[in-house]
Amino acid sequence: MTQTVHVPLDTRAYDVRIGADLLARAGAEIAPFLARRRVAIVTDAHVGDLHLATVTRALADEGIESVSLTLPAGEATKGWPQFERTVEWLLEQKIERRDVVIALGGGVIGDLVGFAAAVLRRGVRFVQMPTSLLAQVDSSVGGKTGINAPQGKNLIGAFHQPALVLADISVLDTLPKRDFLAGMGEVVKYGMLGDAEFFRWLEDNATRILARDPEALAHAVRRSVEMKADIVVRDETEQGDRALLNLGHTFCHALEAATGYGDRLLHGEGVAIGCALAFELSARLALCSQEEPSRVRQVLNELGMKTTLADIAGDLPDAQTLIALMGQDKKVVDGQLTFVLARAIGEAFTTSDVPADAVQTLLRDALSERS
Ligand code: GLY
Numbered sequence: 001m002t003q004t005v006h007v008p009l010d011t012r013a014y015d016v017r018i019g020a021d022l023l024a025r026a027g028a029e030i031a032p033f034l035a036r037r038r039v040a041i042v043t044d045a046h047v048g049d050l051h052l053a054t055v056t057r058a059l060a061d062e063g064i065e066s067v068s069l070t071l072p073a074g075e076a077t078k079g080w081p082q083f084e085r086t087v088e089w090l091l092e093q094k095i096e097r098r099d100v101v102i103a104l105g106g107g108v109i110g111d112l113v114g115f116a117a118a119v120l121r122r123g124v125r126f127v128q129m130p131t132s133l134l135a136q137v138d139s140s141v142g143g144k145t146g147i148n149a150p151q152g153k154n155l156i157g158a159f160h161q162p163a164l165v166l167a168d169i170s171v172l173d174t175l176p177k178r179d180f181l182a183g184m185g186e187v188v189k190y191g192m193l194g195d196a197e198f199f200r201w202l203e204d205n206a207t208r209i210l211a212r213d214p215e216a217l218a219h220a221v222r223r224s225v226e227m228k229a230d231i232v233v234r235d236e237t238e239q240g241d242r243a244l245l246n247l248g249h250t251f252c253h254a255l256e257a258a259t260g261y262g263d264r265l266l267h268g269e270g271v272a273i274g275c276a277l278a279f280e281l282s283a284r285l286a287l288c289s290q291e292e293p294s295r296v297r298q299v300l301n302e303l304g305m306k307t308t309l310a311d312i313a314g315d316l317p318d319a320q321t322l323i324a325l326m327g328q329d330k331k332v333v334d335g336q337l338t339f340v341l342a343r344a345i346g347e348a349f350t351t352s353d354v355p356a357d358a359v360q361t362l363l364r365d366a367l368s369e370r371s
Contacts (some may be wrong), residue, residue, distance in 0.1 A: 003222050007141065007229045007294045009236060013162040016141055016225050020214055022168035023129060027062030030127060033163055035098040038065045040090055042113045043104040046073035047131050050174055056143065057128065057238025067093050071109070074203060075261060078108045078147050086116045100125045100163065106132035107139040111157070113143030118160035125163040132175060134268050136167040137224035142232040152328065153261065156233050160235055167225070169217045181270030181305050187220050188299060190227045192275055193247045196346030198301070206302040243350045247340040248274030255324035269306045276300060276307050281362050282341040292345050309366045311358050316370070319363035
């Protein structure tokens, strides 16, 4: 059964459709949005091999013609060269103001294509077809689009909401285990930051999730999308509450920078470790009980995810260097680090008022567990 989460953003409102085999029904889902029966699809080589034929067939079944561009797979695609190539290709394909562009892929494709749609002819509509768990529960919803700059990740971009999101949970079957678990890092984050009941559900359903039980996955994706939609509607452009979505991210960004934004540590893995550190810090600052970080670590362990710095292979810099790397995050304001901490599981809040020595001791202790 397909479920719908509506994102009520006035003139920019849209639906996130969640269910099995949605790509195979993409034509019927998209047809109501088309002024003419022609769309442009942008994907990457890996996702294209797996799913492009399904989507083009589904479109053709509804009489919708499609053209497609396949970019290289991987984070390196998310920069100026492939962005320029995409925008120029869309212009060559004569994509007009009333047309729809489809982003078929994970977070890299969704962010890049969303940004291309934001600037093409001053803005065309786009449909997100997220094919990774991380993209389904996070990056495809909420309208953050963009590319990386040599100076840092996601530094160039725009808020541009999609016209529709099709989260096909059947495609999660083809995800490598590591990518799947990295996506689960973001799912558990939603329970930790704002929904203790969902967190309990994750504790009770870890086995079903690991077996990729379709009903369990649909519930996990829907609840995550509902929570994200709720926060985005309250604070579309991240002036306040949207920052709660960054639970674990201050630590994560430092760890990603230290490990070179690559295969050593995937973003969702860094989020999971970052969330465990954020709860440990909250307990040390007596903001939450000692039990909360243990529960966080336990559920992450049960889901087979990375939980500590000891789970990261290879060398890591010392605590002082990690703190310096945190300071390079784009969310730093006036040099002040912002953390998302918690009063309990499901009760996160943002604060810039964190003693530097508490962070340093926490990281030193976490690093010493590695030796
Ligand atoms: N991924 C965080 C946000 O969309 O705000």
